[in-house]
Amino acid sequence: MRLQDRVAIVTGAGSGFGEGIAKRFAAEGCKVIVNDLNPGGATRVAAEITDRGDLAQVCTGDVSKDADVAALVRFAEETYGRLDIVVNNAGVTHRNQPLLDVSEQEFDRIFQVNVKSLFLTARHAVPVFRKQGSGCFVNIASTAGVRPRPGLVWYNGSKGAVITISKAMAVELAPNKIRVNCINPVAGETPLLATFMGEDTPARRAQFVASIPLGRFSQPRDIANAALFLASDDADFITGVCLEVDGGRCV
Numbered sequence: 001m002r003l004q005d006r007v008a009i010v011t012g013a014g015s016g017f018g019e020g021i022a023k024r025f026a027a028e029g030c031k032v033i034v035n036d037l038n039p040g041g042a043t044r045v046a047a048e049i050t051d052r053g054d055l056a057q058v059c060t061g062d063v064s065k066d067a068d069v070a071a072l073v074r075f076a077e078e079t080y081g082r083l084d085i086v087v088n089n090a091g092v093t094h095r096n097q098p099l100l101d102v103s104e105q106e107f108d109r110i111f112q113v114n115v116k117s118l119f120l121t122a123r124h125a126v127p128v129f130r131k132q133g134s135g136c137f138v139n140i141a142s143t144a145g146v147r148p149r150p151g152l153v154w155y156n157g158s159k160g161a162v163i164t165i166s167k168a169m170a171v172e173l174a175p176n177k178i179r180v181n182c183i184n185p186v187a188g189e190t191p192l193l194a195t196f197m198g199e200d201t202p203a204r205r206a207q208f209v210a211s212i213p214l215g216r217f218s219q220p221r222d223i224a225n226a227a228l229f230l231a232s233d234d235a236d237f238i239t240g241v242c243l244e245v246d247g248g249r250c251v
Contacts, residue, residue: 001029002232007080009033009072009125011063011117012090014041016190017140020220021087021227026054028228031080034058035072035090063090064112069120073128082132085231086125088118088162089140096151096198107154114158118165129178137180138227139166143246146184151198159184163242170240179239181230186246188218213248 008025012018014036026032026049034049034056036042042058049056059075061068076083092113094106118139129135144152145159166182173180187193187208194200197208209215226245229235244250 002228002234003085004029005031006084006231007031007033007076007082008085008087008231009035009059009076009083009121010087010089011035011072011121012037013087014038014045016192017185017188017220017223018087018089019045020224021089022056023049024221024224024228025085025087025231026056027052028232029054030085031055032057033072033076033079035063036060037062037090063088063117063120064109066120066123069117070124073121073124077128083125083128083135084132085136085138086121087138087140087227087231088121090117091140091142091192093152093155093192093195095195096149098151099153102154110154110158111161114155115161115165118162118169122169126173126176126178129173130176133177135176135178136231137166137169137178138230139180139182140223140227141166141182141184141242143184143186143244143249146242146244146250166242167240174239179230179235181235181239182242183223183226183230184242184244184246184250185218185223186212186244186249188220188223190220193217211249212246213251216247218245218247 010022013022013034046056141162142159148156170180
């Protein structure tokens with residue numbers, strides 16, 4: 001059990017990569033707080049975890065709102081007595097389209113969820129980690145922040161910010177024994193896939209897959225396995241790393 005008795009918050013855990021991470025962590029002995037804006041998804045994931053005998057609780061909320069994130073961290077402490085890991089997975093995008101066609105409202109929401117959430121989880125989790133003498137952030141960015149595609153300009157920019165923030169946090173928080181790492185998934189089989197592609201057709205899928213040397217989209221298990229490694233003691237001397245889980249896309 002690589003995360004035995006650890007406590008983790010996983011945001012956006014009601015589906016996709018977050019669901020995969022929450023279930024993988026729980027299977028390794030972690031007590032998981034399943035966070036999502038969608039109560040139905042969060043409740044389903046937590047129930048599937050507990051039905052197999054692992055530990056999970058639901059705390060819904062919007063990661064772009066300070067009060068919701070404060071309540072999320074407080075819930076973890078009150079429920080399990082501590083907090084060891086925060087996985088910043090919640091994310092949104094705009095439809096694949098020309099950069100000038102994206103509305104101001106869409107732009108603001110992308111940066112609130114994808115970037116501001118890191119500020120807020122740091123604001124509320126870092127004091128807990130400092131008090132405990134250790135802690136770990138795993139931030140889910142994207143290959144879009146490393147090798148951006150046309151049509152996703154503002155999403156690309158938000159994920160580039162996640163990468164830079166992760167590295168800067170890692171350096172600043174290292175004296176407190178707080179590790180910060182980042183995962184860059186390639187496009188995956190998640191509810192956001194059709195939005196990334198613009199349309200979900202066999203031809204569009206083939207176009208995207210053709211850019212991935214290993215010849216497939218990422219799966220939640222791929223990202224979950226990487227997150228498990230970075231959150232575990234196997235990675236206790238690793239911080240400031242952005243790990244591409246991309247089938248060779250960024251080579």
